[in-house]
Amino acid sequence: MKRTFHVTLIEHDEGVSVSCPELPGCHSQGANVEEALANMRDAIQGYLESLKKHGEPIPGPITEAVIEVTV
DSSP: OOOOOOOEEEEETTEEEEEOTTSTTOEEEESSHHHHHHHHHHHHHHHHHHHHHTTOOOOOOOOOOOOOOOO
């Protein structure tokens, strides 16, 4: 079974951080976007394998919204 997960990327001087809001605590990083996404794919796979090993359900999808503010 395939499932799509949304991730958030933050680029900074040291590289790229990535998080998966649907999987609390699931984060990774990389030197660039491509590396960060590859590392995140591995992190998500490990997270899901751990859930399965412990008999826990995979969290359902989240609802996203974009909020614009004036700065």
